[in-house]
Amino acid sequence: MRKNKMLVAFACCVFAFLFLPLFIIAVTAFGGESAITFPIQSFSLKWFANIFTSGSFISSFKTSFQIALFATLLALLVGIPAAYALARYTIKGKNMIQSFFLSPTIIPGIVLGFALYRFIVLVMRMPVFYGLLLGHFLAVLPYIIRVVGSSLSQFDFSIEEAAWSLGCGKVSAFFKVVIPNITSGIMAAFMLAFINSFNNIPVSMFLTGPGVSTFPTNLMNYIEYNYDPTVSAVSVLLMAGTIIIMFVVEKTLGIASLAK
Amino acid sequence: MEFLTLNKIDVTYDKKKTVLKGLNLEVKEGELVSLLGPSGCGKTTTLRVIAGFIEPSGGEFILDGRNYTKVPVHKRNFGIVFQSYALFPHLNVYDNVAFGLKLQKLKKAEIKRKVEDMLEICGLSEFADRFPGQMSGGQRQRVALARAMVIQPKLLLLDEPLSNLDAKLRINMRVEIKRLQKKFGITMIFVTHDQEECFSISDKVAVMNNGLIEQYDTPENIYLKPKTEFVARFIGFNNFIPLKKQSGGIFITERKELIQVEQETKLEEGLGTIRPDDILLADETVSENVMNATVGVRTFLGRSYQYEVDSTAGKLVVNAPIGKVYEPGDRVRVQLPKNKIIIVRKSM
Numbered sequence: 123m124r125k126n127k128m129l130v131a132f133a134c135c136v137f138a139f140l141f142l143p144l145f146i147i148a149v150t151a152f153g154g155e156s157a158i159t160f161p162i163q164s165f166s167l168k169w170f171a172n173i174f175t176s177g178s179f180i181s182s183f184k185t186s187f188q189i190a191l192f193a194t195l196l197a198l199l200v201g202i203p204a205a206y207a208l209a210r211y212t213i214k215g216k217n218m219i220q221s222f223f224l225s226p227t228i229i230p231g232i233v234l235g236f237a238l239y240r241f242i243v244l245v246m247r248m249p250v251f252y253g254l255l256l257g258h259f260l261a262v263l264p265y266i267i268r269v270v271g272s273s274l275s276q277f278d279f280s281i282e283e284a285a286w287s288l289g290c291g292k293v294s295a296f297f298k299v300v301i302p303n304i305t306s307g308i309m310a311a312f313m314l315a316f317i318n319s320f321n322n323i324p325v326s327m328f329l330t331g332p333g334v335s336t337f338p339t340n341l342m343n344y345i346e347y348n349y350d351p352t353v354s355a356v357s358v359l360l361m362a363g364t365i366i367i368m369f370v371v372e373k374t375l376g377i378a379s380l381a382k
Numbered sequence: 383m384e385f386l387t388l389n390k391i392d393v394t395y396d397k398k399k400t401v402l403k404g405l406n407l408e409v410k411e412g413e414l415v416s417l418l419g420p421s422g423c424g425k426t427t428t429l430r431v432i433a434g435f436i437e438p439s440g441g442e443f444i445l446d447g448r449n450y451t452k453v454p455v456h457k458r459n460f461g462i463v464f465q466s467y468a469l470f471p472h473l474n475v476y477d478n479v480a481f482g483l484k485l486q487k488l489k490k491a492e493i494k495r496k497v498e499d500m501l502e503i504c505g506l507s508e509f510a511d512r513f514p515g516q517m518s519g520g521q522r523q524r525v526a527l528a529r530a531m532v533i534q535p536k537l538l539l540l541d542e543p544l545s546n547l548d549a550k551l552r553i554n555m556r557v558e559i560k561r562l563q564k565k566f567g568i569t570m571i572f573v574t575h576d577q578e579e580c581f582s583i584s585d586k587v588a589v590m591n592n593g594l595i596e597q598y599d600t601p602e603n604i605y606l607k608p609k610t611e612f613v614a615r616f617i618g619f620n621n622f623i624p625l626k627k628q629s630g631g632i633f634i635t636e637r638k639e640l641i642q643v644e645q646e647t648k649l650e651e652g653l654g655t656i657r658p659d660d661i662l663l664a665d666e667t668v669s670e671n672v673m674n675a676t677v678g679v680r681t682f683l684g685r686s687y688q689y690e691v692d693s694t695a696g697k698l699v700v701n702a703p704i705g706k707v708y709e710p711g712d713r714v715r716v717q718l719p720k721n722k723i724i725i726v727r728k729s730m
Contacts, residue, residue: 140411159726280468287462288482288533295456302472 144182144361148235149355158351167354178253179356182340185251190319191338193258197315198308200259202268205299208267208336223267226260238330252296257325262315269314273307274300313371385411385446385569386432386537392440393427394592401427402593404441411446414563416580419590422615424572426541428590432571433539434458445536449595461530461538465545467522469514471573474502476510477523482533503562521553521656526556531562538563538570556583573649577617581605589613591729607645612729614655621661623654623695625725635695641671642720652725655687656718658688658701663708664717671718690714692698 146160154164173179182184207213208220226234238260242253285295301308326336335343345353386409393402402424408718409415417425428555430436432443434455442451450458470478479500483493501507504524514522520521523543532680540559542550560583563570580587581601589612606615611622616670625633625641627650633641641654658697682688686701689708692717693716700716708714 135383278468280464281464281470283433283455284462284464284468284529285470287460287482287530289435289456289459289485290481291456299470303470359418 144357145161147354147357148361150351151358152349153354156355157349168331169351170359172350172352173355173359176352177351178335178344180339181227181336182335185254186336188321189251189254190260192264192317193255193319194312194315196255196259197263197266198312201263201271202301202308203313205267205271205274206296209271209277211281219273224264227268229265230303231261231322235324235326235328238298238325242329243331246268250329250334253331254329254334254336257329258319258322261325262319265318269311270304270307273304277303291338309371309378313367384408386571387415387444388428388432388441389444390437390484391428391431391443393424393431393436394439400593402431402438405593405595407588407595407598409569409571411569412581413458413585414560414572416572416587416612417590418574418577418580418587418616420575422461424593425575425590427593429539429541429571429573432537433460433462459521459533459535461533463523463526463530463533463538465542467514467526468539469522469525469529471514473680475514475517477505478514478525479529479532480527481571485534495533500528503565506527507657517518520555521549523547523555527559527562531566531568531716534566535568537573540566540570540572542573544574545576545590552579559583585617589616591616596729599725607724608655608726610727610729611655613725614653614724615729619655619657621656621658621726623729624651625654626651637694639673639694640672641718641723643696643723643725645724649725649727652727653724654697654718656723658699659686660719660722661698661700662717662719663689663700663702664704664715670716671720671723672715673718675714677712677714680708680710706715 148158149162150158151169152165152167152169153156153159153162154166154259155162172299204223208216208223209337213219238253238257242248242256246253250254281303282295282299285299286292290298322336324344326339330339341353341356386407388405389406391402391405392400394400402588405424405428407415407428415426417422419425427436433517434450434453435597438451442449444450455711462638464723476497482499482706483496488496494501498507498510501510504527506521506524506528509517509525515524516524526543543559547555557570558568558580562568563583572580572584581604583703584601586598588595589604590596591612597609599607599609604613605617608617608619614622623641624636625643628640629648631643631646633643633654635641643654673689673694675698678690678692678697680687680689683701686703687707691698691700691701691714698716702708
């Protein structure tokens with residue numbers, strides 16, 4: 123095979139562009155100075171300690187984790203049957219319903235956030251936590267429908283009919299035969315929705331309120347007033363967490379299942 | 383009393399497209415009946431009505447004296463073999479076959495015995511732990527059959543079960559299906575578009591066209607005595623001569639030629655049909671049903687030559703032995719033996 127030197131150099135540049143900032147952040151997390159500097163002058167782990175002592179990071183992490191988990195589970199509960207109905211039956215206006223379900227991924231997040239703010243906070247006056255939960259549920263639902271739907275579109279529904287013919291009722295056949303064959307799709311949808319909710323800023327920004335903030339919004343607020351390496355330390359921990367999750371996914375399902 | 387009766391079944395999609403119009407079918411217990419026809423003729427729809435996947439908009443379906451028209455699929459206890467086999471990909475062969483039995487809440491030991499017996503009968507014993515993805519088409523086909531048969535169904539429905547197999551395996555499998563059918567004495571409805579396959583295993587064949595059964599008869603009768611133009615065309619007749627009855631066994635063509643026909647028919651008017659193999663290129667000595675013709679295109683079929691000839695009764699396709707070769711433009715005499723001509727009803 124002929125090696126194209128230009129291509130190799132170009133690929134190296136792209137990787138450098140992608141990874142150098144991450145590398146610099148990771149290094150600055152271990153600096154002893156009170157402001158982010160690179161290269162670091164002295165070594166210290168105090169910024170890591172700072173994360174756990176400051177409290178707001180821990181509580182907002184908890185909030186974000188709960189919101190992401192519950193919103194995703196709720197969205198799975200609603201999204202799987204919706205995706206099933208869309209894949210299984212020929213419904214009038216099927217294409218329209220499909221694009222309607224996907225619209226939140228196309229509409230700018232800030233617009234969605236503002237719309238939810240008007241509705242959830244101003245009109246319904248929901249408690250902050252439940253408002254956030256509802257907002258995130260709506261924001262991640264399209265991902266679930268999309269990913270589960272694409273995995274259902276490859277499912278041979280005569281398998282389900284075979285189960286019926288063998289004496290299986292419709293609901294029971296759905297759990298015994300359909301679900302086990304789309305688990306990788308459901309897992310992928312779960313990961314995608316969870317990460318999206320966990321990272322979400324535009325929706326959270328509008329829906330957080332006194333005493334309740336999500337992890338990303340908390341991080342943003344922190345940076346506004348402090349320029350110390352705590353943020354870098356947080357980033358390092360998040361990256362480590364992501365790497366561990368990806369490793370587990372790769373070992374159990376294979377990364378490719380997320381890209382399907 | 384028939385075992386299975388379809389009585390004036392109508393199926394309509396979207397209130398517009400009619401797929402089946404007043405379809406009637408009767409099947410005796412233990413018979414293997416094929417639904418044969420081109421794609422879109424309604425044969426699969428008929429099968430799906432029997433299976434319970436489609437609720438007909440009119441008519442009723444009686445089996446063994448009980449009205450099944452509105453019984454849901456999972457309460458019918460019919461075995462179904464799908465074109466795609468539809469095995470459960472997440473279960474191994476043993477669990478695929480045991481699926482229906484587990485739902486019947488049988489004892490574990492009984493399930494084990496029944497599944498193992500069935501796997502033995504289908505030659506699958508050594509594959510019990512395999513998953514469908516690890517098996518060949520023929521093996522999957524056997525698993526699909528075993529899974530459908532093990533629940534001792536009242537009826538076994540097969541939807542083009544052999545169409546995904548290669549030619550050699552297809553012949554083996556159809557012998558296998560026939561063997562299992564005889565062994566269990568099970569009533570089977572078999573959907574196919576392949577006439578050879580259908581004739582070889584069926585007790586009776588229903589040739590379907592446009593949502594109707596054109597002819598329901600034994601394979602021999604369908605092959606030798608088609609009743610309509612559609613059936614005749616479908617099984618390989620391709621010479622059709624418009625005829626009117628003159629008297630007894632004498633018919634008259636549009637050009638006022640007289641043709642003798644041995645077959646008795648009530649039709650006053652119809653199409654005389656004859657296979658290309660049965661037409662003779664005649665010499666001077668015979669005079670019955672002989673007409674003058676001009677040779678057109680000649681093609682080589684291996685065992686014979688096929689000629690397209692322009693006769694006084696219209697264009698005819700003739701297969702003639704390779705002994706004597708005719709060239710395009712040659713004048714010949716063709717003879718239509720009177721015992722080989724069949725009068726069929728013109729199809730729309």
